[in-house]
Amino acid sequence: MEYVDVAVIGGGQSGLAAAHALLREGLRPVVLEASGTAAGSWPRYYDSLTLFSPARYSSLPGMPFPGDPDRYPHRDEVAAHLTAYAARLATDLRTGHRVTAVRRDDADFEIELADADALAARAVVAASGTFGRPHRPALPGLDGFTGTVLHAAEYRRPAPFAGQRVVVAGAGNSAVQIAAELATVARVTLASRAPVKFARQKIAGRDLHFWLRHTGLNIAPLGGLLRRPPTQLVIDDGRYRASLAQSAPDRRPVFTGIDNAKVCWADGTREEADTIVLATGYRPDLPYLAGLGDALDAAGHPRHRGGASATVPGLAFAGLEWQRSLSSNSLRGVGRDAARIARHLAAHLRSR
Structure with missing residues (x-):
């Protein structure tokens, strides 16, 4: 069996x-990526997606985004940037290697792969993200809806929904962006448990992320206190607030039930809908850790302290939402957390 220093599961940004x-810590990682390219989930997001942080704040360590640093890169630019970053990274990166299970083997780990021989590793970093585990909440009557239900992970472009009656469930950035885009070709309602809360993209001529960096709010170590942010804020340059003000889309409280294809609203009205889009987020995609005992809690969330496993020595996580700060699962923040877990694992391995 091949023996490696550290197995990094996932070849995306994290x-x-x-x-x-x-x-940088002198270790020799092997990166195991299930897909055919090291670009993470970016190629699979919807076509119009752009970052809401400028290029200058959206780079991985050691390789700035090319071009105008104040622009907001498109989905395809991010994917290309990650691919270029992987090509420059002097490490063993293996695409088409899907990890199916991680088990303890005395002090080390055994990594089982779907289409290759197993590996042994001294340490493991779980960096497989969340895109593979879309969150589908139990909304009232949703299971009985006879129209089409899809998650935002499956949405690409508005054209297939032209002329439809569409309900988008959610109140975050993706929900508002998808709803506003669909409203150009369809009649759309944004259904959310609370009104949408906006954050201005620019304040006094500076991007919001400039102020977050200079106040330290984007790096505040709050991950141990909050698994999810207390309030979802939609970062807006004014377009989305204007779209909602013009009822394109309109916004209503979440439906109270569904009767076949009819959506039942809180005011007692009922109307037929063609499609419900769940822009309801994601959860950590870590099924391969199920064999590590209590590495995960009952909901599948990792038990960790700042990215270091709280229960399994030698295991760490990268790219978790609110791992240590509000930017932990973003391009602009994952590098800080990665440096921290790398130091932790290096110290752990030296102590063995």
């Missing part, structure tokens, strides 16, 4: 940042 940090 896995690449982790590999970079581990190399």
